[in-house]
Amino acid sequence: MEPLEEAALGLAPQTDFADLQAAAGRIREELRKRIIGQEAFIDLLLVAILADGHVLIEGVPGIAKTLTAKLLARTIDVGFNRIQFTPDLMPSDVLGTSVFHPGTATFQFKQGPIFSNIVLIDEINRAPAKTQASLFEVMEEQQITQDGVQYTMADPFIVLATQNPIEQEGTYRLPEAQLDRFLFKILVQYPSLEEEVAILGVHHNRPALQRDLEEIQPVLTAEKVSALRRQVQNVHVDAKVLEYIAQVVVQTRANKSLYLGASPRASLALLNSAKALAALRNRSFVTPEDVQELAPSVLRHRIQLTPEREMEGGTPDDVIKQIIQKTEVPR
Amino acid sequence: MPFKSVPVRFSLLFFLLLFWGGVVSRSAVASVPVPDTAAVAPLQLRYPDPQKLQELRESKDFQYGQDIRPDMSFWERFWRKIGDYLSQMLSGTSYDGFWKYVLYAIAIGTTVFVILKLLQVDFVGLFSRKSAAAAITYETYRENIHEIDFDALLAEAEAQGDYRRAIRLQYLRTLKLLTDQGLIDWKPGKTNRSYVSELKSSPLLRPFERVTQLFEYVWYGGSSLDEQTFETVRQSFREFHQSFAKTA
Known part of the structure; x- marks a missing residue:
């Protein structure tokens, strides 16, 4: 259902999202130069940028998770760092460390790769809990406290992390506290047959394309991101929709299939992302539709199934779907 | 022949070491000083404290010949009594008494169930901590569109100038009409877009899309409505109803 202009409906227009629409359109265009399909994935990434959230991207190897994240980072003209998580990675390798300076006989803090605007953490679940825990403060508070000194991250600060499904060899389950700090967990699916044929066709004609990222042009600046x-x-979010969001989240805490429900941080994540999605669709208000659409990505990593439900082959997405079907849409 | 001389050499070395070791040990023994017996303190026999010994003898922890039950709390005694009672009842030769008590228990249980049901008590909450958190009221939105008197409520809302409520009632009436005709499958958890997609192959799609968007702008968007705007919106609903009448 394409939204009509408020004026066309005979109603007074409220907010103009022309700028935002244009920026999102240009980012999509840039990404389409290299990515075929994955429209929903790209839209969720755009929502996350607008909602100031971090994203966990999960999928089997080889489905352009890292490439998409890298390309998205290139479309925004800000600092970009990539960290490859490995089992022997230490917290200081991520955050930085104090190094003794013989000339001045003082310790100087040497910033780690986390000090950037867009940080791509590749294969985040290859590092053990000790290293994961080092990300808690920076992901939530956008600051690092080292030797009693606070270092604030530059705005925007976005962590895009990729991971293979936990059943894969040599991976660790991320701590719940860390998972909760991701706005979305996006499950990237295999491309369709048509998309796969198109991928093969493009790469057959341009074999060097795999390595060449130069053609991707920056579309947004840091200031523009802040303005958007x-x-x-x-x-606008109506009180009825706020209550609807709360009902969906609260029901995860009472569901018999769930051992761990979603936190109030999940409610806030659902609210902020629904607002960004509404703006991306050129709407000045949030509808229950937006909430329903985003609920799986916001909630799936924040809830835990009971062992019995897990053994029955249930998934968090099944439970979220059931909760959404059960919760009455406010009308 | 060197291979024959090797054992002879080893034997000589062995006896040499043995003899030398004996000489060294004798000289070492000779150098050890003999202790002075007068300097060693006499042995003292020590006995346990008789009072402490008596205490230990009287302590019930050490009365191995007697079977002393450990101290029990009130609840432990209570559950033990219940257990003794049940085992006595079940180990009896006759089960007449047992079945009588079972019947009593069922009767009491049924009575309690009926009373709690009449009082609308949350049963799950009696046995589970989680259910307390689940006690959410959904009454705010729990409306059955088939039980609403739309004409009366619409007239009331318009008379009061409550145009947002009037638009809402118009939309709910639209959904009821579509449900009654079997064009959509009404479910409380479905969104408006779900109903729009259910009408994909119907000529009502466009008019329904329009009233849906109007409803959403007004109801979720908080758009302000004056009488003139309300009239425009109402006209869209009228057009939908005309299309609906033609289709039906």
Whole structure:
């Protein structure tokens, strides 16, 4: 259902998202130069940027998780760092460490690769819990405390992390506290047959394409991202929709299939991302539709199935779907 | 022949070491000083404290010949009594008494169930901590579109100038019409877009899309409505109803 303009409906227009629409369109265009398909995945990444959230991207190897994240980072003209997580990675390898400077006989803090605007953490679940825990403060508070000194991250600060499904060899389950800090967990699916044929066709004609990222042009600046985020904050959310969000999240805490329900941080994540999605669809208000659409990505990593449900072959997405079907849409 | 001389050499070395070791040990023994017996303190016999010994003899922890039950709390005594009672009842030769008590228990249970049901008590909450958190009221939105008197409520809302409520009632009436005709499958958890997609092959798709968007702008978007705008919106609903009448 394509939204009509408010004026066309005979209603007074409220917010103009022309800028945001144009920026999102240009980012999509840039990504389409290299990525075939994965439209929903790209839209969720855009929502995350507008909602100021970190994203966990999960999928089997070889489905362009890392490539998409890298390309998205290139479309925004800000600092970009990539960290490859390995089993022997230490917290200081990520955050930085104090190094003794013989000239001045003082310790100087040497910033780690986390000090950037967009940080791509590749295969995040290859590092053990000790290293994962080092990300808690920076992901939530966008700051690092080292030797009693606080270092604030530059705005925007976005962590895009990729991971293979936990059943894969040599991976660790991420701590719940860390998972909760990701706005979305996006499950990247295999491309369809048509998309796969198109991928093969493109790479057959241009074999060097795999390595060449130069053709991707920056579309947004840091200031522009901040301005778009401010626009998103003005999206209207009716009290009925707020209550609907709360009902969906609260029901995860009472569901018999769940051992761990979603936190209030999940409610906030659902609210902020729904506002960004509404703006991305050129709407100045959030509908229950937005909430339903985003609920799986916001909640799937924040809930835990009971062992019995897990043994029955259930998935978090099944339970979320059931909760959504059960919760009455406010009308 | 060197291979024959090797054992002879080893034997000589062995006896030499043995003899030398004996000489060294004798000289070492000779150098050890003999202790002075007068300097060694006499042996003292020590006995346990008789009072402590008596205490230990009287302590019930050490009365191995007697079977002393450990101290029990009130609840442990209570459950032990229940257990003794049940085992006595079940180990009896006759089960007449047992079945009588079972019947009593069922009767009491049924009575309690009926009373709690009449009082609308949350049963699950009696046995589970989680259910307390689950006690959410959904009454706010729990409306059955088939039981609403739309004409009366619409007239009331319009008379009061409550145009947002009037639009909502118009939309709910639209959903009821579509449900009654079997064009959509009404379910409380479905969104408006779900109903739009159910009408994909119907000529009502466009008019329904329009009233849906109007409803969403007004109801979720908080759009302000004056009388003139309300009239425009109402006209869209009228057009939908005209299309619906033609289709039906």
